[in-house]
Amino acid sequence: MSLLVTGSIGIDTVETPAGKAVDALGGSSVYFAYAASFFGPVRLVGVVGDDCPRDFLKPLHDNPRIDMSGLEVRRGSRTFRWHGRYRPDMNERDTVAVDLNVLGERGPTIPEKFRDSRYVFLANTHPALQMELLSQLTHSPLVVADTMDLWINGERAALMELLRRLDGLVLNDSEAKLLTGESNVVAAGLEIMRTVRRFAVVKKGEHGSLLFADGKVYALPSYPTFKVVDPTGAGDCFAGAMMGCLAARGHLDVFALRRAVAYGTVTASMELEDFSLNALLETTREGIEARMREFQDLVGF
Amino acid sequence: MSLLVTGSIGIDTVETPAGKAVDALGGSSVYFAYAASFFGPVRLVGVVGDDCPRDFLKPLHDNPRIDMSGLEVRRGSRTFRWHGRYRPDMNERDTVAVDLNVLGERGPTIPEKFRDSRYVFLANTHPALQMELLSQLTHSPLVVADTMDLWINGERAALMELLRRLDGLVLNDSEAKLLTGESNVVAAGLEIMRTVRRFAVVKKGEHGSLLFADGKVYALPSYPTFKVVDPTGAGDCFAGAMMGCLAARGHLDVFALRRAVAYGTVTASMELEDFSLNALLETTREGIEARMREFQDLVGF
Numbered sequence: 001m002s003l004l005v006t007g008s009i010g011i012d013t014v015e016t017p018a019g020k021a022v023d024a025l026g027g028s029s030v031y032f033a034y035a036a037s038f039f040g041p042v043r044l045v046g047v048v049g050d051d052c053p054r055d056f057l058k059p060l061h062d063n064p065r066i067d068m069s070g071l072e073v074r075r076g077s078r079t080f081r082w083h084g085r086y087r088p089d090m091n092e093r094d095t096v097a098v099d100l101n102v103l104g105e106r107g108p109t110i111p112e113k114f115r116d117s118r119y120v121f122l123a124n125t126h127p128a129l130q131m132e133l134l135s136q137l138t139h140s141p142l143v144v145a146d147t148m149d150l151w152i153n154g155e156r157a158a159l160m161e162l163l164r165r166l167d168g169l170v171l172n173d174s175e176a177k178l179l180t181g182e183s184n185v186v187a188a189g190l191e192i193m194r195t196v197r198r199f200a201v202v203k204k205g206e207h208g209s210l211l212f213a214d215g216k217v218y219a220l221p222s223y224p225t226f227k228v229v230d231p232t233g234a235g236d237c238f239a240g241a242m243m244g245c246l247a248a249r250g251h252l253d254v255f256a257l258r259r260a261v262a263y264g265t266v267t268a269s270m271e272l273e274d275f276s277l278n279a280l281l282e283t284t285r286e287g288i289e290a291r292m293r294e295f296q297d298l299v300g301f
Numbered sequence: 302m303s304l305l306v307t308g309s310i311g312i313d314t315v316e317t318p319a320g321k322a323v324d325a326l327g328g329s330s331v332y333f334a335y336a337a338s339f340f341g342p343v344r345l346v347g348v349v350g351d352d353c354p355r356d357f358l359k360p361l362h363d364n365p366r367i368d369m370s371g372l373e374v375r376r377g378s379r380t381f382r383w384h385g386r387y388r389p390d391m392n393e394r395d396t397v398a399v400d401l402n403v404l405g406e407r408g409p410t411i412p413e414k415f416r417d418s419r420y421v422f423l424a425n426t427h428p429a430l431q432m433e434l435l436s437q438l439t440h441s442p443l444v445v446a447d448t449m450d451l452w453i454n455g456e457r458a459a460l461m462e463l464l465r466r467l468d469g470l471v472l473n474d475s476e477a478k479l480l481t482g483e484s485n486v487v488a489a490g491l492e493i494m495r496t497v498r499r500f501a502v503v504k505k506g507e508h509g510s511l512l513f514a515d516g517k518v519y520a521l522p523s524y525p526t527f528k529v530v531d532p533t534g535a536g537d538c539f540a541g542a543m544m545g546c547l548a549a550r551g552h553l554d555v556f557a558l559r560r561a562v563a564y565g566t567v568t569a570s571m572e573l574e575d576f577s578l579n580a581l582l583e584t585t586r587e588g589i590e591a592r593m594r595e596f597q598d599l600v601g602f
Contacts, residue, residue: 017484089484183318183390185507187527206486207508208522218599219522221509226488262602298519299600301563 002043003247004114004140005032005240006133007123008103009046009057009071013083014275016090018229021275025056027080028123028146031233034277035240035267037065038285040248042240043117045070045133047108049077049101059277070111077102090228091205110136119247121239124148127158134165142198142252144168146239152178160195167198170239176202185210186217199257201242201264203235211261214254220261223269223295230275234268237280241267241288266291304548305415305441306333306541307346307434308424309404310358310372314384315576317391319530322576326357328381329424329447332534335578336541336568338366339586341549343541344418346371346434348409350378350402360578371412378403391529392506411437420548422540425449428459435466443499443553445469447540453479461496468499471540477503486511487518500558502543502565504536512562515555521562524570524596531576535569538581542568542589567592 007029014021029046036042044066048057050073060066078101086093107129115138122130122145130145137143145166151159152175159179163169169192173185182188185202192200193212200212208221242264249256267288273279313327330347337343345367349358351374361367379402387394408430416439423431423446431446438444446467452460453476460480464470470493474486483489486503493501494513501513509522543565550557568589574580 182527184527184529186525190527204508207505208520210522210525216599217525218602219509219525220600220602221511221520221522224487224511224518224520226483226485226491228485258602296602298517299521301519301521301559301597301600 001119001247001250002117003036003040003119003121003243004043004045004110004117005029005036005121005123005243006045006108006110007032007121007125007236008080009048010080010082011052011056012081012232012276013096014230014232015085015096016230017086017088019275021230024276025059026082026233026276028236030060030277031236031271032121032123032240032243033060033066034063034280035237035271036244036247037063038267038283038288039241039244039263041065041067042244043067043070043114045108045110045114047072047074047077047102049073049079050075052079059281070108070114072108074102074105077105084232086231090231107132118142119243120144121243122146123236123239127151127155127162131158131162131165134162142167142246144170144239144243146170146235147175149175149178163192163195166196168200169196170201170203170242172235173202173204176200189217198252201261203238205231209238209261209265211257213257216254218254218258218261220265221299223266223291224298225269227273229273231272233276234272237271238264238268262295263288263292266295302420302548302551303344303418304337304341304420304422304544305344305346305411305418306330306337306422306424306544307409307411308333308422308426308537309381310347310349311381311383312353312357313382313533313577314397315531315533316386316397317531318387318389320576322531325577326360327383327533327577329537331361331578332537332572333422333424333541333544334361334367335364335581336538336572337545337548338364339568339584339589340542340545340564342366342368343545344368344371344415346409346411346415348373348375348378348403350374350380351376353380360582371409371415373409375403375406378406385533387532391532408433419443420544421445422544423447424537424540428452428456428463432459432463432466435463443468443547445471445540445544447471447536448476450476450479464493464496467497469501470497471502471504471543473536474503474505477501490518499553502562504539506532510539510562510566512558514558517555519555519559519562521566522600524567524592525599526570526574528574530574532573534577535573538572539565539569563596564589564593567596
């Protein structure tokens with residue numbers, strides 16, 4: 001089934017205890033699309049400025065499963081830039097510098113030929129823009145979005161309006177608590193599940209995730225690893241693999257959702273083993289399947 | 302197989318967002334023994350002062366699976382008292398008052414008839430006392446202990462000597478990091494596993510646990526619940542059910558360890574639904590088995 005992602009494309013500088021990457025390929029739609037491409041075709045919608053180096057997006061252009069015809073190179077604009085630094089335990093990071101640039105301008109237009117996309121992921125941005133992108137789509141049985149504390153705090157009304165249009169929401173545990181005012185993450189997730197149409201996924205970083213669907217809650221740990229080089233993009237890869245898996249199978253029952261969350265977990269665990277897309281560029285679907293089998297063995301009892 | 306626990310017996314006052322319990326039955330050996338008793342017989346070794354109310358330990362005396370002949374009522378001493386207050390999200394607590402009383406005196410003596418115990422759990426106390434208790438035992442193929450930051454920081458040499466005598470160690474994630482100096486909990490657990498003889502279990506509270514055994518790491522989420530009234534004793538119930546399960550089966554392979562950790566998870570999740578032992582007093586082995594089946598359904602994929 002056709003899968004569309006809208007989100008950022010960024011020039012990232014990232015410092016972690018394991019090293020540093022300067023002017024590396026990043027952005028939510030980039031990580032999402034690459035992770036999703038292991039499972040099936042994916043359509044990317046995003047904007048860069050005309051300062052974006054010619055070969056910067058080569059890993060995406062070279063991937064036959066990623067349709068890049070929704071990429072806009074905007075004349076006179078500059079590409080989004082982010083510089084972050086992780087703390088020693090890698091669970092927290094500080095933003096050293098951020099230049100919104102083209103992300104602070106009007107949003108992208110979804111190409112005509114993408115408007116029939118059936119699976120849609122609206123990566124984190126202003127909820128009014130997410131809503132505007134959604135309005136360009138003609139028929140999408142599964143619309144899932146991400147959000148962040150900035151919009152929960154500052155744009156609650158727009159966000160709540162968006163939530164009621166969504167089939168699923170993916171967000172962090174701290175954001176789920178902030179959104180609902182609940183101090184318990186299970187209570188928070190159950191409330192979000194009742195607001196959106198189908199399901200909520202609460203990501204807990206190294207502590208795994210909770211899936212709320214069909215009135216129940218399903219728990220999964222993360223893939224236990226100490227090989228963490230750069231967590232940037234892990235959440236987007238999680239969402240990309242999850243949505244890619246759902247789109248490839250065409251089922252939306254709880255069993256399919258749980259499998260998709262497990263694929264998201266495993267794909268994200270591979271991504272954080274190197275900077276930028278580097279680890280995923282070295283991976284194949286078979287590599288993901290091998291880790292999936294290992295993961296299944298490690299979490300059962 | 303015979304299971305012995307040594308640990309505290311306390312008169313607890315606990316305040317949580319859900320309410321308050323005053324002068325309630327608590328202490329590590331109490332929680333451990335009651336949780337273990339669902340799986341088989343357990344021998345308790347602990348000390349109270351002669352101020353301890355006559356019926357205070359009634360739930361233990363009334364339980365035919367708990368052998369209380371290792372209880373010492375010490376003349377002229379006072380019982381351990383603890384007063385704690387949980388913060389709104391229940392993940393952290395502050396000690397309002399603590400009176401070590403009898404716990405600050407010499408340790409208990411293990412009765413002659415308990416000295417052949419084959420499964421032993423040394424609940425958290427000074428590592429020199431844990432070592433001293435261990436020396437009173439004649440033949441124990443499985444010795445597991447708990448510890449805390451106080452001893453990791455202040456009694457490292459004694460603790461390291463103890464660790465080399467242990468088959469397993471159960472501790473919190475922050476303690477595992479503190480003990481090893483590792484910022485990654487998987488790296489920390491692997492190092493502890495190599496120090497003790499068999500296995501380490503790192504507890505992450507609401508985020509579940511990691512079992513390190515046979516050179517590998519096994520992850521389990523917690524049972525997802527929002528019914529948290531009082532987390533006091535949950536870690537001791539986890540250990541009690543885990544050790545009770547191991548002692549009942551008599552196997553120590555990885556499969557047995559993983560089942561035991563799952564039973565620990567489920568039993569702990571029931572305990573925190575009320576103050577003191579109250580929730581466990583209302584539970585049966587069948588109740589634990591029912592939640593175990595539910596847990597298995599919630600964590601698979």
